Amino acid sequence: MSTPRVVVEPPRFDRPEVEIRASSRRTKTGAAHWSGSRIIVQIPARLRGRERAAFVEDLVSRLLAQRPQHAASDADLMARCRDLGARYFEGLVPHAVRWSASQRMRWASCSPATREIRVSSRLRSSPAWVLDAVLVHELAHLLEADHSARFRALADRYPRQRDAALYLEGYALGLGLAGEADAIEGEG
Ligand SMILES: [Zn+2]
Structure with a gap:
């Protein structure tokens, strides 16, 4: 019984995929860390049922609360774009990326002419994967300027695009922003 038992819970709208490792060597304390886009939690093997679920939930929500973009600068956004551009678009880099407090904009906007991206400050409180x-x-x-099939194929290179859209739908409802056609942009 010294082997940890592992369970993977699928992503939900409010949290990413969670891998639960139950260890008989842990008696009281747990731990949580990121592994790519998955959260790994380690919990005492003795926990069962509701107690176990609550223990996992607490660890996950505390990790999600440490959201680095709370204090991120425009330069941090650019660094993030460089990483993502290298990973998904063969080194594509925008001309500029900025946080924006514009209330007209829902989540982000992009100007293909100037190659500038603006990101709503509202996203400072969302998880990094969103x-x-x-x-x-x-x-x-x-x-690709339009939401064409080619565009979807490009955007879906990021594997959690659909989860993020669901998360943002829920977040928009929570913020009282409803009824706009596009899940990401709210401004032309
Ligand atoms: Zn779009």
């Missing part, structure tokens, strides 16, 4: 999905969406617009 911010990444939005940035990949905008980077894809540098290659």
Whole structure:
């Protein structure tokens, strides 16, 4: 019984995929860390049922609360875009990326003419993987202006695009922003 038992819970709208490792060597404390876009939690093997679910939920929500973009600068956004551009678009880099407090904009906007991306400050409180999905969406617009099939194929190179859209739908409802056609952009 010293082997940890591992369970993977699929992503939900409010949290990414979570891998739960139950260890009989842990008695009281847990731990959580990121592994790519998955959260790995380690919990005492003795936990069962509701107690176990609550223990996992607490660890996950505390990790999600440490959202680095709370204090991120425009330069941090650019660094993130460079990483994503290298990973998904063969080194594509925008001319500029900025946080924006514009209330007209829902999540982000992109100007293909100037190659500038603006990101709503509202996304400072969303998880990093959601911010990444939005940035990949905008980077894809540098290659394809319209929401065409080609655009979707480009944006979907980021594997959690659909999860992010669901997350943002829920977030928009929570913010009282409803009824706009596009999940990402709210401004032309
Ligand atoms: Zn778009």
